[in-house]
Structures are given as C-alpha cells and as structure tokens.
Amino acid sequence: xxxxxxxxxxxxxxxxxxxxxxxxxxxxxxxxxxxxxxxxxxxxxxxxxxxxxxxxxxxxxxxxxxxxxxxxxxx
Numbered sequence: 001x002x003x004x005x006x007x008x009x010x011x012x013x014x015x016x017x018x019x020x021x022x023x024x025x026x027x028x029x030x031x032x033x034x035x036x037x038x039x040x041x042x043x044x045x046x047x048x049x050x051x052x053x054x055x056x057x058x059x060x061x062x063x064x065x066x067x068x069x070x071x072x073x074x075x
Contacts, residue, residue, distance in 0.1 A: 002044050002046040002047055003047055003051075005044075006037070006040055006041060006044060006047065007075055009040055010033070010036065010037055010040070010075065011026075011072055011075075013028075013033075013036050014026040014027075014028050014033070014070065014071075014072050015072075017032060025071040025072060025073065026071065026072050027066065027069035027070065027071050028069065028070055029068055029069060029070070030059065030060055030063040030064075030068050030069070030070050031068075033059065033063075033070040034056055034059075034060075037052065037055075037056060037059075038052065038056070055075075059074055059075060062074040
C-alpha cells in the first residue's frame with residue numbers, strides 16, 4: 001500500500017528530525033512535514049493529488065492546535 005509506506009517513511013522522518021527525546025511525540029514543524037510529504041508523494045506517484053492535499057489539510061488543522069507542530073499521533 002503506497003499510502004502506508006509513505007506514512008511509515010514520514011514517521012521515521014519525524015523521529016529523525018525532531019529535537020525531542022527519543023520515544024516521544026517527535027514533533028516537527030508543519031512546513032517541514034508538508035515539504036517532505038509532498039516530495040515523497042510525488043516520487044511515489046501513486047497517491048492522487050487530491051488525497052495528498054486533503055491529508056495535509058487535516059494534518060495542518062491538528063498542527064495548528066500544537067503551535068504549528070506535527071506529532072506522529074496526528075497521522
């Protein structure tokens with residue numbers, strides 16, 4: 001499943017890029033998350049653009065409640 005693979009990659013990216021201790025929520029800025037997600041989705045090429053936009057909209061709503069930070073639990 002391309003989407004599951006992409007979300008797994010995003011989880012790893014959050015864990016790598018966060019400044020929080022290992023094992024936590026691994027927050028990263030929405031802008032960073034969005035950039036990586038769109039880049040990886042474009043490379044994959046199997047996830048429709050409207051799906052990626054809807055997903056990022058949902059993630060942005062959650063990030064806005066967390067001072068602009070995306071947490072792994074958001075996805």
